[in-house]
Amino acid sequence: MDTREQQIAEHLGLVHHVARRFRSHADYDDLVQVGTLGLIRAVDNFDPALGHSFSSYAVPSITGAIRHYLRDQSASIKVPGRLQEAAARTSRAVDQLTQSLGRSPTVPEIAQSLGISQDQVLEAIEANHAQAIVSLDAEQAPTAQLGRTDSELEQVETRIAVRQALAQLTALERAVVEQRFYRGLSQSQVAKDLQISQMQVSRISARVATQLRDLLIDV
């Protein structure tokens, strides 16, 4: 057995443990299968150089794969009741907003995009978890779903790449990026804070944006 297989085999217990948490929502064997794919992805993408333990990398990958699968399932219900429909719409909204915002959305954001109240979103989230769906959709063979790209997992890779890219910046560049893009300060505020000219802030912002873009194209 090579190390990859070994690592997968060693951590299958984790998959079973997580799958058990969701077993009221779907067929246990299906959950284990999907979770195992999350594990395999984690094994393939894990970079020990980043200093995290494997399990802290694998668990989000496994739970992410399972949740994604459950969300897909709820989105596939054809003629649902009122609440189930809200649940399915919420699932889709989460996926769409995650795409468009480039991060996971908040409950108010989900509520706003669907034109429903925050309480209704919470109800929908509960409904998504509560429904034990038996798929009668025979055409939807499990393999068809298993082969899909998991957008959440791809984002993990992007996040890691961004983190590495930011690590290569100079202290001044990083300060500008932090203040401009994470604290949301205006160019003039940043200039004042860092005691540099507004022109410099603008130049550094543009330079860093280009650098990051170049680095990320290679991902």
Place this chain on the structure above:
Amino acid sequence: MTVLINVPAEASYANVLRTTAAAMAARCNLNYDRLEDARLAIDEAFAQIIAFAQSDSHVECSFQEAPRDLSFVLSCPTLLDTPLPTDSFSWTVLSALADELRAVVHDGELAIHVRVHEPQEVSV
């Protein structure tokens, strides 16, 4: 703000805590992923704590809300007089979901502290 909830130490009450955790996470304005993490984390923590709870006891859960930051402490009377084992799958999963995690056994009480928050992302 602090929210307190007290449930019997029985597995069937996990859903009460999950639902409350989700509602609290939404109050904190945590994003969807972190909300889901909080739900799963409280489930794990509750499973851990009832495994070591004294029979017929109650679990007290105290939630502490802050902007994009949810902490909760589950506590109950326990027969444990040694530290909570941390080599279980459950603990591994819990530590991956939580940003801060610790279990304290003191004076016949077991408490599990969990914190889920949104980090200042990419503060390298």
